[in-house]
Amino acid sequence: MTNNKTIILMGNGPSLADVDFACLDGYDTFGLNSAYRAYERMNWYPTYHGCFDYRVTDNHKESFINLIENTPIKKCFYIRNLSDNDKFQYVNLQQYGTTDKWNNSHNDFVSFHDNGNSGANASSAAVCMGYRRIILLGVDCNYVEFVDGSERDGAALRMKETPKENPNYWFSDYQQAGDEYNVPRGQDFHKPTWNKFAYRAAHAGVEVINCSPISTLRCFKMMPLEKALGK
Numbered sequence: 001m002t003n004n005k006t007i008i009l010m011g012n013g014p015s016l017a018d019v020d021f022a023c024l025d026g027y028d029t030f031g032l033n034s035a036y037r038a039y040e041r042m043n044w045y046p047t048y049h050g051c052f053d054y055r056v057t058d059n060h061k062e063s064f065i066n067l068i069e070n071t072p073i074k075k076c077f078y079i080r081n082l083s084d085n086d087k088f089q090y091v092n093l094q095q096y097g098t099t100d101k102w103n104n105s106h107n108d109f110v111s112f113h114d115n116g117n118s119g120a121n122a123s124s125a126a127v128c129m130g131y132r133r134i135i136l137l138g139v140d141c142n143y144v145e146f147v148d149g150s151e152r153d154g155a156a157l158r159m160k161e162t163p164k165e166n167p168n169y170w171f172s173d174y175q176q177a178g179d180e181y182n183v184p185r186g187q188d189f190h191k192p193t194w195n196k197f198a199y200r201a202a203h204a205g206v207e208v209i210n211c212s213p214i215s216t217l218r219c220f221k222m223m224p225l226e227k228a229l230g231k
Helices: 014-018 033-042 054-059 061-070 118-128 186-203
Strands: 006-010 028-032 048-051 075-078 088-090 133-137 150-153 156-159 207-210
Touching: 006 118, 028 033, 028 118, 033 048, 033 061, 048 061, 048 118, 054 061, 061 075, 118 133, 118 186, 186 207
Parallel strands: 006 028, 006 133, 028 048, 048 075, 075 088, 133 207
Antiparallel strands: 150 156
8 A cells, every 4th residue: 555645647649749758757657558559668667557457468479578677666456467577467347337436456357347548547556556547648539530540450459550640649659569459438438437537535534636628527626736746
């Protein structure tokens, strides 16, 4: 459990590109999914990293194992059993709506309530660790469903080539040729799942602040990042 009650959850929306990462020094941070590609170039790593999407986890398995074993990230949270390293936390993702309770203990990860998307699930993991205040960055929820370079691959999408620009993310090659992923479904999937997490967090006394100026989510209080950090 943590003594620092504030954590910064870093979604990968385009607004994150406008954030000065230096202002995050001294705060615990939680990064997601394929953002490790930018971390490697920046030589900057979040406190935690996670992925709660089976397709993305399987597609990036080797890279996630590298994050566990070869980076300064404190803890990695994945829904596949990827490692026996102490820095790895297996999250046993249960059926959507299994429970509405957090016990702030390791047992929460044994029977983990699926909120429905990686950002909300990472926020839930933070609550399981004892964080009581969550600042959201890059949680814009304004996805373009099909970007240049993508193609249908069964029920999912695959990048047939790396896009020169990707309007969904904070750096252009967040998705690269060969990546497999689910159709974003921002309005009919991501928004409702964030709403469910917002309800649970409010009833648990967890404060959530959305610091994305372009976010379409309205289930959390909105605030400039500088104000949320008290700067």
